[in-house]
Amino acid sequence: MKKRTPERTPEQQALLEQLKQVAQGLSETFAPFCEVVVHDLLDPKHAILAIHNNLSGRQVGDPATELGLARIADPEYPQVIANYANQFADGRQAKSTSIGIKDSTGGYVAALCMNVDLTLFRSLQNVLGQFGSVDAGAAMKESLDPAGADAIRARIDQFAARLATTPRSLKAEDRRALLRELKEAGFMEVRRAMEIVALHLGVSRATVYSYAK
Known part of the structure; x- marks a missing residue:
């Protein structure tokens, strides 16, 4: 069954497209040490819209993380959470930063996440x-x-x-x-x-x- 794409306003679609470009630029700058992920918070079941320098083994179309779900549930959730300790599935230590993106209504549309492999x-x-x-x-x-x-x-x-x-x-x-x-x-x-x-x-x-x- 084909996945149904959630409806988005032109503004929301433009934000997502621009964020994909930002993610690509960051990933090329910090390759190969930094994984850069774009999360589409309008489609939490298939949130990962783009992933560069894949260090976590996740794929495009994978669901939102707990942090992403928290932003969806609460527009007041912090927009920037920087340099927090994280860990990849195989035990490698990481340092992560997550930046939430809101549209003009004040609701979260997307998130840009960077995961640095500290190895x-x-x-x-x-x-x-x-x-x-x-x-x-x-x-x-x-x-x-x-x-x-x-x-x-x-x-x-x-x-x-x-x-x-x-x-x-x-x-x-x-x-x-x-x-x-x-x-x-x-x-x-x-x-x-x-x-x-x-x-x-x-x-x-x-x-x-x-x-x-």
């Missing part, structure tokens, strides 16, 4: 902390403790940080280089290492096996 920036923070350390001997040491899942994820984050990108944005050739590095460092001997790597890169285990060959 790279926290890795860079660790790298900078090590770089600024006065204990050169400690900075050059590698841990001899048995590697676990957290150690694998941290190594992947560090690899991506060296390339100024995120693990999920690594190109195929970079992933192959990463797998070689993990193997040489002994991380691939960890139980379920392939699964851990696949989840952190956002690819299938079969893909990781192909890179590891």
